[in-house]
Amino acid sequence: MKYKDYLKDNIVSVLIYLFTTILLVTLLFAFKTNIYLLIICIFLLLVSGFIISLYSFLRKNSFYKSYLNSLDKLTEKYLILETIKEPTTYEEKIIVNSLYDINKSMIEAINEYKRNTVEFKEFVEIWIHEVKIPISSMILKCHNQKYDKDLLSIIRRLDNSIDEVLYYVRSENTEKDFVINEVDLKDVIRDVSIKNKDDLLLNSIDFSTSINSKSISTDRKWLEFIINQIINNSIKYKKEKDSIITISSYDKEDKTILEIYDNGIGIPRSDIKRVFDKSFTGTNGRSKVKSTGMGLYIVKKLCDKLGYNIYIESEEGNYTKVIIELGSNDLYKI
Amino acid sequence: MKKIMIVEDDSVIANELQLLLKSSDFDAVILNDFENAENEIIKNNPDLILLDINIPFINGEMLLKNLRKKINTPVIMVTSRENEVDEVVSYSYGADDYVTKPYNPTILLLKINALFKRCDQNKNTISYKDLTFDIGKGIVKASDKEIVLTKNEIIIFNLLLSNKDRIVTKDELMTDLWNNDEYINENALTVNISRLRTKLLDLGYDNIIETRKGIGYRII
Numbered sequence: 001m002k003y004k005d006y007l008k009d010n011i012v013s014v015l016i017y018l019f020t021t022i023l024l025v026t027l028l029f030a031f032k033t034n035i036y037l038l039i040i041c042i043f044l045l046l047v048s049g050f051i052i053s054l055y056s057f058l059r060k061n062s063f064y065k066s067y068l069n070s071l072d073k074l075t076e077k078y079l080i081l082e083t084i085k086e087p088t089t090y091e092e093k094i095i096v097n098s099l100y101d102i103n104k105s106m107i108e109a110i111n112e113y114k115r116n117t118v119e120f121k122e123f124v125e126i127w128i129h130e131v132k133i134p135i136s137s138m139i140l141k142c143h144n145q146k147y148d149k150d151l152l153s154i155i156r157r158l159d160n161s162i163d164e165v166l167y168y169v170r171s172e173n174t175e176k177d178f179v180i181n182e183v184d185l186k187d188v189i190r191d192v193s194i195k196n197k198d199d200l201l202l203n204s205i206d207f208s209t210s211i212n213s214k215s216i217s218t219d220r221k222w223l224e225f226i227i228n229q230i231i232n233n234s235i236k237y238k239k240e241k242d243s244i245i246t247i248s249s250y251d252k253e254d255k256t257i258l259e260i261y262d263n264g265i266g267i268p269r270s271d272i273k274r275v276f277d278k279s280f281t282g283t284n285g286r287s288k289v290k291s292t293g294m295g296l297y298i299v300k301k302l303c304d305k306l307g308y309n310i311y312i313e314s315e316e317g318n319y320t321k322v323i324i325e326l327g328s329n330d331l332y333k334i
Numbered sequence: 335m336k337k338i339m340i341v342e343d344d345s346v347i348a349n350e351l352q353l354l355l356k357s358s359d360f361d362a363v364i365l366n367d368f369e370n371a372e373n374e375i376i377k378n379n380p381d382l383i384l385l386d387i388n389i390p391f392i393n394g395e396m397l398l399k400n401l402r403k404k405i406n407t408p409v410i411m412v413t414s415r416e417n418e419v420d421e422v423v424s425y426s427y428g429a430d431d432y433v434t435k436p437y438n439p440t441i442l443l444l445k446i447n448a449l450f451k452r453c454d455q456n457k458n459t460i461s462y463k464d465l466t467f468d469i470g471k472g473i474v475k476a477s478d479k480e481i482v483l484t485k486n487e488i489i490i491f492n493l494l495l496s497n498k499d500r501i502v503t504k505d506e507l508m509t510d511l512w513n514n515d516e517y518i519n520e521n522a523l524t525v526n527i528s529r530l531r532t533k534l535l536d537l538g539y540d541n542i543i544e545t546r547k548g549i550g551y552r553i554i
Binding site: 128130134141178197209211220221 | 344346347350351353354357388414415416417418419421422435436437438439440441508509512513515517519520
């Protein structure tokens, strides 16, 4: 704020003041007042007018200047009320109070949404917990009645889709609800492998692993979900025959690298940069098997939260290799 | 016959579990009175407890904590909640193993067998007729001769011998192999079985592994 701008804002008051002064001087002149008295009057009127306007300008300026300064410095602009100067004038009070009210109603509106999101997340978790019970019954029944393996494969697909929803909800939420523990990478790979055993065998995929028994810090369930999604993709996008899936791990500097390789149909060059995008289905996802385009998006989000780097290398018609840098995780160690 | 107590409030699952366990030669009892769960379990004196976390009246984890003050029966916790917290809590309260619904029934059976084996300490060798099988070393001894088995053959022979009263399905064998990080296919299983047969023939045991077509194998 500049003095000039302040005067411009108050142009009417300035003009009235100047007009009154001129009128007064003319009147005094008309009544033939002593010339010295006239000069003193003019001087006093102009000086007092100037001082009054300057004083009022400086007062306003100090408030607005600090206000604009702190607004400029803040990245979260809505926190302005915490840094603002104590209001002294009535006008400042109006501004501060209205800011306070606006802020409050906005926070309430946001909290409402937050609560809805949390409630929705809780509902999804409970619902999934509920739906896993009939799925368990189905699997047990299939096993006891010695039903076809195809039926089990369908139930597993259902279970995988449900897990996708669960981990989507978890990955979208800002709070970190994973638990870091020391787990053996070999145990994680074993659990995922057994989960996919029937599908791998049914599709005559040559499955092999070369995993060093190594303790890593991770959330086991999250890592299992990540690897499971990738293996599911490898099974989905396999070639007609002689399919291979290989999982291997090795150490690079302070990191453990996990590689999941398949000799499937691969990913076209034009698609590879976008495979982690939300709802991206790509050429394969549209032509071969229906895909939601969410699987790898969720995988990427979970990896980000756990602090893992994930890349995909692929050559169309040849192979796909997913590389996950499991990190040293020293951060999590106490 | 080992007695297993099923603590599960979903009656369909409980009944199917009972069927599954009975078909694997276990005596399975379902808990009905959840209000007095603790006393009921102690009264039944089972050899192993399958304990669901989400049961009426009392949380499964609390029940486990209370049980541990009185008995040392092996407990496998079962839950349908996909999270690490329950798992950590369960282990800290003294659970011996933990499975998440929906679980693979064969894996559950393997876990149960593994727990029983851990309880019977001197089970490092199995005897069959005049053969002794040292599981740790993978050596099968007859009166004058001995043979060394490969890792896959050890797993297969062990599972067959531990269940010699019934047919062991291909799926059980495969699952046990996969559970020991041997990710082989069914052809490889057939090859392993025939190699095992040849080795046993060297000890003078002809055809003690019988093939039940389409089902599995059995020691005779």
